[in-house]
Amino acid sequence: MFIEQLSIFLENRPGKLKGITDILKANGINIISLSLSDTTDYGIARMIVSDSEKARKVLLEGGYTAVLTPVLVVEMRQEVGALSSLLDTLSAGGMNLEYMYALVTDVNGGAMVLKTSDQAASYQTLKNEGMKLYTEEELKVFKK
Secondary structure (H helix, E strand, O other): OOEEEEEEEEEOOOOHHHHHHHHHHHOOOOEEEEEEEEOOOEEEEEEEEOOHHHHHHHHHHOOOEEEEEEEEEEEEEOOOOHHHHHHHHHHHOOOOEEEEEEEEEEOOEEEEEEEEOOHHHHHHHHHHOOOOEOOHHHHHHHOO
C-alpha cells in the first residue's frame, strides 16, 4: 500500500549531499528517486531507496538525521493531461498535496511519489479511480 520514503535533514553546505550518497554507496544502497529542497541554512533530501531501513540506520550512524515516511507511488503515463487528472482526483476527494516528485519507470511513463494530507484516503480514492499504485515488491525491479 505505502512505500517507505527516506527523508534526510542536512545543512545547506557544499559536500553534505555527497556525504549522504557516499554512505549509501558504501552500503550497497541504490537511490531510485530523489527530491531535494532547501532553505538558506538547511535542506531535506527525500529518497526512495533500495533498502530504506538499512539506509536510515547507516545514515544515523553517520551523524545524519534520517526518518522514514510512508508515501504513495502512483503510475503516470507519458501523455498530455495525466498529471492534471491525478490532481483532479485528489482535489475532488478533498486531499491536500503536501509534496510530490517523479520516479522514472520506463520510456513510456513513470510515477509520482506523493505525500498528502490524508494518505489512507488518498490511497483509496486513487485506487477507486483505477489508478495504479506501486507496491514495495513492484519497485524491487529498480532496487539493484
